[in-house]
Amino acid sequence: MDKRIITAVLATLLSTLLAVCAAASEPTPKSAFSADKTAPPAAKRPGSMPFSRTEEREPCADYDPLRRPHFGDLHVHTAWSFDASTQDTRNRPIDAYRFAMGKPMGIQPYDENDQPIRTIRIDRPLDFTAVTDHAAFLGEVRICTSPDEDGYWHPVCLVHRYLPQWSFLTFGAAGLSYKQRLGPCGENNETCLGKAADTWRDIRADTEQAYDRSSDCTFTSFHGYEWTAGLQTGQNLHHNVIFRNNTVPDHAKSWIETPSQVDLWDYLDQECVEGLPGCDAVVIPHNSNLSAGLMFETAYTGDDTATGTITAEEAQRRARWNTLFELMQHKGSSECDNRLPIWADEDACGFEKMGYDRFGGKNTGDVPFAKLGWAANLIGMEAPETVPPGEANFLRHGLKKGLQQQQELGANGFKFGLISSTDTHIAAPGLTMETNHPGHGGAGMGARDGLPVGLPDELEYNPGGHAVLYAEENSRDALFAAMQRREAYATSGTRPVVRFFGGWDYSDDLCESANMVSMGYTGGVPMGGDLLPRGESASAPRFVVSATMDSGTEEYPGNPLQRVQIIKGWYEQDELHERVIDVAGGANDARVDINNCETSGSGHTELCSVWEDPDFNPQAQAFYYTRVLENPSCRWSQRICANAGVRCDNPATIPPGMENCCVPEHRKVIQERAWSSPIWYTPAG
Numbered sequence: 001m002d003k004r005i006i007t008a009v010l011a012t013l014l015s016t017l018l019a020v021c022a023a024a025s026e027p028t029p030k031s032a033f034s035a036d037k038t039a040p041p042a043a044k045r046p047g048s049m050p051f052s053r054t055e056e057r058e059p060c061a062d063y064d065p066l067r068r069p070h071f072g073d074l075h076v077h078t079a080w081s082f083d084a085s086t087q088d089t090r091n092r093p094i095d096a097y098r099f100a101m102g103k104p105m106g107i108q109p110y111d112e113n114d115q116p117i118r119t120i121r122i123d124r125p126l127d128f129t130a131v132t133d134h135a136a137f138l139g140e141v142r143i144c145t146s147p148d149e150d151g152y153w154h155p156v157c158l159v160h161r162y163l164p165q166w167s168f169l170t171f172g173a174a175g176l177s178y179k180q181r182l183g184p185c186g187e188n189n190e191t192c193l194g195k196a197a198d199t200w201r202d203i204r205a206d207t208e209q210a211y212d213r214s215s216d217c218t219f220t221s222f223h224g225y226e227w228t229a230g231l232q233t234g235q236n237l238h239h240n241v242i243f244r245n246n247t248v249p250d251h252a253k254s255w256i257e258t259p260s261q262v263d264l265w266d267y268l269d270q271e272c273v274e275g276l277p278g279c280d281a282v283v284i285p286h287n288s289n290l291s292a293g294l295m296f297e298t299a300y301t302g303d304d305t306a307t308g309t310i311t312a313e314e315a316q317r318r319a320r321w322n323t324l325f326e327l328m329q330h331k332g333s334s335e336c337d338n339r340l341p342i343w344a345d346e347d348a349c350g351f352e353k354m355g356y357d358r359f360g361g362k363n364t365g366d367v368p369f370a371k372l373g374w375a376a377n378l379i380g381m382e383a384p385e386t387v388p389p390g391e392a393n394f395l396r397h398g399l400k401k402g403l404q405q406q407q408e409l410g411a412n413g414f415k416f417g418l419i420s421s422t423d424t425h426i427a428a429p430g431l432t433m434e435t436n437h438p439g440h441g442g443a444g445m446g447a448r449d450g451l452p453v454g455l456p457d458e459l460e461y462n463p464g465g466h467a468v469l470y471a472e473e474n475s476r477d478a479l480f481a482a483m484q485r486r487e488a489y490a491t492s493g494t495r496p497v498v499r500f501f502g503g504w505d506y507s508d509d510l511c512e513s514a515n516m517v518s519m520g521y522t523g524g525v526p527m528g529g530d531l532l533p534r535g536e537s538a539s540a541p542r543f544v545v546s547a548t549m550d551s552g553t554e555e556y557p558g559n560p561l562q563r564v565q566i567i568k569g570w571y572e573q574d575e576l577h578e579r580v581i582d583v584a585g586g587a588n589d590a591r592v593d594i595n596n597c598e599t600s601g602s603g604h605t606e607l608c609s610v611w612e613d614p615d616f617n618p619q620a621q622a623f624y625y626t627r628v629l630e631n632p633s634c635r636w637s638q639r640i641c642a643n644a645g646v647r648c649d650n651p652a653t654i655p656p657g658m659e660n661c662c663v664p665e666h667r668k669v670i671q672e673r674a675w676s677s678p679i680w681y682t683p684a685g
Contacts, residue, residue: 051481060217060473072128073429075421086164087446091427097210100129130224135254139195151184234358261299287334293392315413325416329423330464403571403621417486417677420465432493437636454657486528502679511608528677540616546608560603570622584609590631597634625678638668
């Protein structure tokens with residue numbers, strides 16, 4: 001039969017299915033709060049066994065009571081994710097874990113003999129990784145991609161295999177927005193849920209196989225999944241669930257089964273913490289830049305918007321589960337945005353910005369990269385209006401809002417430790433190098449039908465970043481304890497080593513001390529901690545921050561540091577404030593030649609400073625975090641443009657597919673960076 005006829009028939013079937021689901025969808029009832037759960041214990045001082053053992057394994061030979069940074073990725077999609085599958089990602093969780101350990105891996109496109117055309121490898125192995133495939137549709141993907149499964153020839157499965165763009169729309173836009181399962185799912189969706197449990201079991205088996213339980217402790221794999229919440233308004237409310245150990249529920253419940261964050265917390269309370277002795281988890285919100293502000297609203301959600309007011313009980317529960325926050329990934333950074341008046345004078349806020357506030361919107365003409373609105377129009381859905389991001393899309397807004405919550409409610413629901421990850425959809429954790437970046441797929445370009453002409457990904461995306469956890473050893477219990485106490489930092493993809501402590505009596509010469517780290521712990525708290533008040537007559541708090549440049553590799557050398565900044569936010573006399581202070585380094589003569597990406601000029605191998613807050617008010621809620629900026633370097637896209645000989649002042653040098661090298665929104669030069677988790681100050685009483 002002619003392929004065009006097949007396509008038309010399948011498209012008609014799909015449109016009918018979607019229309020039925022849309023008509024049948026009803027508002028999801030909101031659940032009530034369960035009993036309040038106590039937040040995790042406060043961080044303990046380093047010493048003998050500051051975390052509890054919940055698993056059988058050999059003791060790690062390499063144990064450091066002063067903790068060391070471990071680099072990883074907590075946001076990884078493989079062939080089991082519906083969107084990665086439509087882009088012909090074939091690598092499974094075990095392949096992703098091997099890649100994280102430094103092994104080479106083939107990726108799409110595949111030739112006529114099913115051999116990958118491209119091979120990738122990270123510059124250095126990771127210490128830990130969690131595969132976080134979309135829990136929604138794990139069963140459907142298994143059925144539609146396994147010829148021996150009943151339902152393999154169902155129309156939805158035919159669409160998935162032969163019309164992948166339509167399938168992306170089917171599951172992503174209709175299935176998630178309307179919380180409907182499509183395909184051969186059987187009565188009460190029992191077939192799809194059963195196959196999802198089978199897939200979850202297989203993912204867990206790969207995760208266990210990858211975990212190094214020997215005394216070498218070379219690699220840690222965490223069980224996890226993505227809870228993929230997407231409202232009909234296009235707002236992103238995705239979260240990653242990371243479990244502490246191998247004691248996990250038999251089902252990874254998705255947005256369809258737990259249609260609000262409160263329902264997700266109830267599931268984890270009842271079927272993990274209370275139902276399985278030894279089970280525990282953290283829930284990490286995705287970067288907030290595509291949430292249209294929803295990440296910092298109530299955890300109760302309706303079909304179209306957040307509803308209700310945040311209570312103290314809700315703030316306490318959120319603080320219990322959301323101990324970490326994904327500040328950056330391949331879909332942009334979420335710290336701040338210098339296109340907005342509040343941050344207009346802060347150049348560092350222009351780093352890796354998207355042009356719109358949500359997915360699935362209309363292109364209004366002022367937003368150059370509105371996504372997936374075309375998909376909604378194809379099936380008769382009304383795409384929401386897309387606008388540039390507002391202040392509520394960004395982390396700094398959320399951190400300040402948390403201070404106000406603490407003042408008014410006695411609880412801070414937005415008390416986040418900071419990490420980054422990749423959100424790769426080609427099963428490539430830790431692939432963050434700007435050189436030779438192939439694109440991570442997902443909402444970006446896929447290579448199912450061949451290599452794209454020109455740039456391998458859309459201009460707005462980037463390679464993503466790393467999650468860094470300070471722990472005594474590379475084991476699940478030690479790293480999970482770091483997640484719960486928020487002793488973590490985020491990077492944009494490089495590996496600088498950052499320390500940040502807050503206390504009251506640090507000496508001016510602490511940076512010169514060989515015992516700086518030990519004295520940082522004994523005299524105060526590390527990043528992610530709470531600085532206890534000392535009374536109204538106390539002097540101002542002091543902070544010590546140190547940073548060492550990424551040592552790099554021969555192929556991917558590190559870049560010197562330019563400056564270290566401390567960002568302060570505070571709530572005083574019913575008003576929220578913020579300030580950025582350079583505390584080490586500063587403007588220099590560093591530069592990069594965009595035609596060959598060679599760097600030159602001065603910089604720093606190490607930076608360290610002890611800083612005292614001159615404007616401290618002991619009665620005002622406050623947070624402090626540090627931002628470390630490297631010298632300028634070429635962005636991934638400019639590296640490809642330069643290698644292709646593109647010179648934007650000479651149209652003859654711009655081959656087909658490389659036009660984006662010269663569009664106004666192409667930021668050719670970036671400054672890689674790291675962000676520490678905040679240290680919070682709460683007045684007595």
